Amino acid sequence: MLFNRFSSNLSNYKSLEFILGFLLTGSICLLVLLSDFIFQGGDKINLSARLLEPFSNPDYLLGTDPLGRDIMARVISGGKISLQVGFLSVAGAVVLGVIMGLISGYYRGFWDVIVMRFADVQLAMPFILLAITFIAIIGGGLTNMIILLIISQWVQYARLVRGSVLSLRDREFIQSAEAIGVSHLNILFRHLLPNLIGPVIVLMTLNVANNILLESSLTFLGLGVDPLTPSWGGMLADGRTYIQTAWWVSVFPGLAILLTVLGLNLLGDWLRDSLDPTGRTSK
Amino acid sequence: MLNTSQQSHQGYKEHIVPETANTPILSVDNLSVEFDGHRVIEDLSFTVEAGKTLAIVGESGSGKSVTSQSIMRLAEGVGAHYPSGHIWFESESFGTIDLLKAPLSTIRKVRGKDIAMIFQEPMTSLNPVYTIGDQICESLTLHKQISQDAARKEAVELLKMVRLPDASEMLDRYPHQLSGGMRQRVMIAMALACRPKILIADEPTTALDVTIQAQILAILKELQKELNMAVIFITHDMGVVAEVADDVVVMWQGKKVEQGPVTTIFTESKHPYTQALLSAVPKLGTMEGQPYPKRFPITVVENNEPTVVGEECIQNTADYESEPLLSVRNLVTRFDTKKNFFGKATHRVHAVEQVSFDIFKGETLALVGESGSGKSTIGRTIQQLQKATSGDISFNGKSFDKLSKSERKKLRQEIQYIFQDPLASLDPRKTIGFSIAEPIRTHNLIQGEGNIQKRVTELLERVGLTKDHANRYPHQFSGGQRQRICIARALASNPKLIIADEALSALDVSIQAQIINLFMELQEEHGISYLFISHDMAVVEKMSHRVAVLYLGQVAELGSRQQVLETPSHPYTKRLLSAVPVADPFVQRDFSKIEGEIPSPVRMVGDEPMILTQQEIAPGHFIAQS
Known part of the structure; x- marks a missing residue:
């Protein structure tokens, strides 16, 4: 009876979450993808139109930055870099981290020691130091930045997954799968993975936001793309100096990040709940 | 050999409430x-x-x-x-x-x-990071406004009241240092703190x-x-x-x-429901004089009317003529628990020590014992979920040690395991259709998706469920239905031996009776052997051909059902039998025989337990000599 109540509430809530999340994320992605067609040459510098307030000039709907560039155009085309960095780095880290976590949690022993000592070394190294070393050796660029983010973040997923595997491994349904003779690969991916994916999805949505912001610090260090190419993190950093006189320079890219993350969170929650047939995670 | 400690009984007489009868x-x-x-x-x-x-x-x-x-x-x-x-x-x-x-x-x-309350799980109702004394004193100071010293004295009195030995020493122990029974006594003491x-x-x-x-x-x-x-x-x-x-x-x-x-x-x-409930309760001793286990008809309530289902049927399925299906010889399983600084084991759990028994085709052998007796470990070792320290297990005449990798996999088809908790043993994220089909797919028993689905339907119907159930998830079923699903899953691979590890303990009695009958019907149809692991003597009496009583990892008594239950010869078997509650309000039991607890199976390395020799006191009836 209790379950009925939760699941009936859940299905309404679930669909609302999905619709909102899908609309938000979908429209942001669509805008960003079409930005080249909508704003041709929107990144032009126009020093005569410096720091215009938003909604004061129909040509610059969201105002302009200190170099007179259209903020709306920059926010939308800046999404290209930000979303690429956010999505690809998280996707890479998840794949690597989940596989490593599954292996070390399930097989224990030798593999566990190897993977976890790697993880410890990784965690002991300050991110900035790692980033500088990385640039010095390999150089900058978008791909390298994503690789760096993957290297520095897979550990989080590995540790999270390993912990869940350790507790799930002793549960009876895993043992009963073993008793039936199900192969290790099937146990790992058919039984363990679906049961631990919930927290991984939550961590993923959080890390997307985090990485969009990190991109700007990495760009500052020279690892990222050309600093003139717009990106949300970069715009936020640039606007910091003007926050008292011209709030719109940093508020609009910040809003873009917020909406993206909100959309992803909604989608993530929906995905987590819809993967769990008991509906227990939503309370 | 039992560790019975004399416990002083100090009555608590100061706070007796005056009689207020009948209001x-x-x-x-x-x-x-x-x-x-x-x-x-x-x-x-x-x-x-x-x-x-x-x-x-x-x-x-x-x-x-x-x-x-x-x-x-x-x-x-x-x-x-x-x-x-x-x-x-x-x-x-x-x-x-x-x-x-x-x-x-x-x-x-x-x-x-x-109004005070005590709960089912004494383990989870005590806070693991505080001593017993701290926790009792907390409730005393909370409700009675007395000083710490007074509270401590009172706590000692309370522990004496629930007959815990060395009460003042007990106050400084932590919950994990006590056994389940001791913890429940502490819970009772806490509940009684304010009378x-x-x-x-x-x-x-x-x-x-x-x-x-x-x-x-x-x-x-x-x-x-x-x-x-x-x-x-x-x-x-x-x-x-x-x-x-x-x-x-x-x-x-x-x-x-x-x-x-x-x-x-x-x-x-x-009321018909009460009648059905009472008829389903297994009563120890109802099968006295019967050589074979027996299926009994059961009363179920349908449309508020008690209906009798099933028929009486003698379970003469065991085949003692041919070679045993499974034979276990001198099985030893130990786990390291504590390690010293260099990673060398210092303490071990001696879960199973020199256990030997056979299971024949179509036979049910019951392993009986209390927690810590090693009964589950034996089952898990046979199912290869646990490695044996030494000893030999052979199935169908072939020793486990000599099996190739593919033969080992085949063994996991021929031996199936049913766990105590059916909800925990089904993957919550998979439909039960998937779970039942899994052994078939894993061992490639049936080709073609359609045929597999047909077999799943057949299995579901065999255990009393319907085809539509296949698309549902485990949490959508009741406890009894889930155990039926687990049985269907075990049957899916046409096993020769099913290890049922407390498979009935989590079920309601009326459901239990139905599942017992299902187990026995399947035995008759397919000639399956069961290794039936249980602590419930009454259930064991109903469905097993032979019984082995385990005590601290060793066999205390082994024999046919009649021999062990009607002429128990080992003191531990007698104690176990006398502790079973009798579902008859006119019988007054004498609890004085049942004192003390089973000692811990954890031992220092080098401190090997004494191996008891087995003596055959009647044909096939062995008891351990200490």
Whole structure:
């Protein structure tokens, strides 16, 4: 009876979450993808139109930055870099981290020691130091930045997954799968993975936001793309100096990040709940 | 060989409440409880008298726990509403109050002081980071406003009251250092700290071994007399009811179906549900003189009418002529528990020590013992979920050591394992159709998706479910249905041996009876052998051909069912049998035989246990000599 109540509430809530999340994320992605067609040459510098307030000039709907560039155009085309960095780095880290976590949690022993000592070394190294070393050796660029983010973040997923595997491994349904003779690969991916994916999805949505912001610090260090190419993190950093006189320079890219993350969170929650047939995670 | 310690019994006589016979101190009046529009309890009324025990009996989902939680007003926390009813309570400090309407500040003063509660799991109800003494003193200082020193003295008295040895030393121990039975005694001591007028015991002995259960029941009974306290005893076990109750309320689907003195309920029950419940209770000794296990017809309630299902059938399926299907020789399984600085083991659990037995085709061998006896470890070692330290297991004449990798995999098809908790042993994220088909796919038993689906349907129907159930998830079923699913899953690979590890313990008795019959029918149809691991002697009597009693990892007694249960020869077997609650209120049991607890199987490295020699006292009847 209790379950009925939760699941009936859940299905309404679930669909609302999905619709909102899908609309938000979908429209942001669509805008960003079409930005080249909508704003041709929107990144032009126009020093005569410096720091215009938003909604004061129909040509610059969201105002302009200190170099007179259209903020709306920059926010939308800046999404290209930000979303690429956010999505690809998280996707890479998840794949690597989940596989490593599954292996070390399930097989224990030798593999566990190897993977976890790697993880410890990784965690002991300050991110900035790692980033500088990385640039010095390999150089900058978008791909390298994503690789760096993957290297520095897979550990989080590995540790999270390993912990869940350790507790799930002793549960009876895993043992009963073993008793039936199900192969290790099937146990790992058919039984363990679906049961631990919930927290991984939550961590993923959080890390997307985090990485969009990190991109700007990495760009500052020279690892990222050309600093003139717009990106949300970069715009936020640039606007910091003007926050008292011209709030719109940093508020609009910040809003873009917020909406993206909100959309992803909604989608993530929906995905987590819809993967769990008991509906227990939503309370 | 038993570690029976003499325990001093110091009665507690200072705070005896004066007799107030026959006036109810708690009366529940037309209570209804709703969860989000669903009625879980309807029009329930009963009264509780001082010094008497009221047992509320029912199966899972009957609303018995919700009743006790409503008295404590704990049910609101999980979303309960009370559309009607009163719970009148005679309180010393507040007069007669309605617990349902009283403000929570009043309830908090009543809780623990006037009405106390003990729960099923003594492990999880104690805080692991505080000592026993700290936890008892906390409730004392909270309700009584006394100093730390006084509280400590009082705590010692309380522990003595529940017959814990070395009470003052016990105060400085942590919960994990105590056994389950000791922890439950500590819980009782805490509950009694303020001399409550009513003690609500919600399945207090369900998680304990039978001998420990007998001890706890005896203590509760004595304390009740001493303190003239009313006890509301919530249980599903008719044996326990017969033992402790003065009055019984039988609940079914949220309604009270019958109420009366315990003797009337057992002898002249009127409601069909009560009759069905009583007929399903396995009673030890009902099969005396029968050489074979037997299937009995069972009474089930259909449309409020008791209907008899099944027929009596002698289970003469064992084939002792051919070679044994499984033979275990000198099996030893140990685990390292503590390691020293260099990673070398210093302490070991001697779970299984030199155990030998055979299982023949079509036979059921029961492994009986209490927790720590190593019975589950034997099952897990045979299923290769656990590595044996030494010894030999051979299946179909072939030793495990000599098996190739593919033969090992084949073994996992021929031997199946059924776990105690059916919910935990099914993957919550997979439909049960997937789970049942999994062994078929894993071992490539049937080709083609359509054929697999057909087989799954067939299996579901065989265990009493329908085709439509295949697309549902485990949480959408009841406990009994889930165990049927687990059986269907085990059957899917056409096994020769099924290891049932406490497979019936988590089920209600009426369901239990049905599953026992299902097990036996399948044995007759397919000639399956069972290794039936259980602590429940009455169930073992019903369905096994031979019985092995385990004590601290060794076989104490092994023989045919008749030999072991009718002429028990080892002291431990006798003790185990005398601890089983008898579902007959006219039988008075003598608890004095049942003292002490089983010692721990953890030993220092080098301190090997003594291996007992087996002596054959009758053909096929072995007992351990110490």
